[in-house]
Amino acid sequence: MSLQITNLRKRFGETQALDGITFGVEPGQVFGFLGANGAGKTTTMRIVLDILRADSGTVTWQGRPSTDLPRRTFGYLPEERGLYPRMQVLEQLVFFAGLYGVPRKTAAAEVRGWLARFRVPEYADRRAEELSKGNQQKIQFIAAVLHDPDVLIMDEPFSALDPVNVALLKAAFLEMRERGKTLIFSTHQMETVEELCDAVAIIDAGRLVANGATADVKRASGKRVVRLGVAGDPELPWLADLDGVRVGRAGRDYSEIEVVPPRDPETILHAAIEHGERVTRFEIADPSLEQVFVDLVGRQAAPDEERTLAHLPANGRA
């Protein structure tokens, strides 16, 4: 009983945007949906929401095809942010909720509650065009949750937010999880994914390259990370003589060293002692999601560029 995405395929002209994507999201999970620009994240989300139809493949929630589900099952925060610029915040949120059948009074009370939680109660009567980008984004988040959807799908919800607002939004995420909601979001902030997500899926060029519990995905790479701190010179020149070892991050306090099998991470400790280093810190850990992502996709998960019409790919894929 979950959101099950099975073998989705979608072609736009010459481009195969999705090439057999399959994964599942358990109810109540916070799920990270990751991929580089143009990997097919937005297309997948639009198909799940039945805004777009797949060429083949199915999407089901609790066993029912998404095309048969009531629209209020899903809340959606699209990547392309937009509000009615000249409409008051309260009025347009009540309008959006009305489309899902929420009575005006209930919606208005909910809106005021959310605005207070986001510490912007005075925005109710402002016009959307008067708000900053970050604040418009909060309004859009409210638009996505106002009708109390079971599944919340968000495309880059943290982009354009300052740290204070990121914290507010994270708190809202956790509250939604407390309420038993399922949250799916894409982001390029891997630390956020590690912090919030129970499970992830990584796609590249329309194909799934990793999927599972966040910890499992990190471990599945087989790589380990050793954090080694020594007294004195932190250069560690002797590391260059070891196979299957790469310095990921060299710092004064400690260095982060990627260890590729078959090398055993503990051999690094032995080597350090052999070279007369005084070890102050030694820690074996999973690689960061960032590292796993780079290994799988071959590049970093850069933030999506500001979309202008001129820059959009001709096939509309994103």
Add this chain to the structure above:
Amino acid sequence: MRVRVANVATIARREYLVRARTRSFKAATIFLVVAAVLVTLAPLAVRWLDRDSTARVGVHVSTTLAFDPIARLGTTVNLPATPGGRGPFTFSAVSDPTAGRDAVAKGDLSALLDVTRDPAGALAFTIVSKDGPTLRIPTLLRQGSSVLATTDRLLRGGYPADKLDALGVPPSVVVVGPTPAKPGEPPKDLAGEIAGSLTGQALVIFLFIAIVLYGQWVAMSVAEEKSSRVMEIVLNAASPFELLAGKVLGVGALGLTQYGVAIIPAGVAILLQDRIASLLLGQTAASAAPAASGLTPPLLIAFAVLFVLGFLLYAVLYAAAGSLVSRMEDINSVVAPMTMVGMGGYLVALYTSSGLIPADAGWVVVLSFVPFVSPYLMLSRFATGLAGPLDLALASALLVVAIVACLWVAARIYAAGVLTYGQKPSARALFTAAFAHRG
């Protein structure tokens, strides 16, 4: 495809309220109201301003006459249009014809009527005027000249001078059409037919303006929503079909409101025109508004039906067109084909009701049932009495079929169009996309 009426209503409501609140809408409505009333009352105002203006005409007589020519002209061609009013001319005697010509040249006189006698003894006339011989003043003066010549001949032939005035009493004249009235039917009312065709022309013009104006609103509203990117949020909640229908209905209702607000004062002005005219111009200034007398209840119903159906048909397509552009500037080019088709129907309808194209020509009759042009052509044929309620019903039924078909296609184009940014819409791409998206 399941359509949630509540969503359509919610979308229509937003569309209506948000647009109605804008300053530009209020300003345009006030402007329209003022303009409509002014246009309606303009002919009356012209007549009122003209009520005392007469053309000054000098009369020079270089022969002996047995009667006063100015008095004679006064009781024949210079009759006032309304009792108690003035005739079109103020005549004055001119002793020097050269001075009279100069006065005409300078504009002090509108014309000079020079009366001489030829060697055979008959009166001869010269009309000095800046106007050509077919214009109003020379034409009236030519009639006056023949009155003077006839009077002269009668008096010289021995007709009693005291019976001259009785000669001028106008005879009874009736103008009728060539087809005799059927037994039991009142005689055909030519004036009514002319009024009908005038009314038809006016209504066709109103219809065209409304469809183009409010159709553009629909297209702009769609493009606006698309360029502000709010579309995707709405699309998760409502189907493209609901969005399309709500938009068309909301903008349509607003258009009707604005139209009503503008047309009601104008209508009242038309209905009161006779009364205003008699107040301003005297008791019998009748038939001030020939168009108003042709505005019968059946015609008004036909107008309302064709207005609503015609607007719906075009608005649906304008919405689909609006969904294809990402920038407001591109709207005009995508709606151009529809505007051209509408313009074609509109022009044929205008030419038909003004008689330039015979209204009973076969192709006009056929076109008056073809959706897209039928709103205009059926309206003009109905107004002139050439089409009856059955024709109207058939044309309306065909329009409804066309609206349903266009909705089906438009909702698909719309569904495909609203999510594609930055692409030049090619016909083939659209066709493919239209069938890959949910409707």
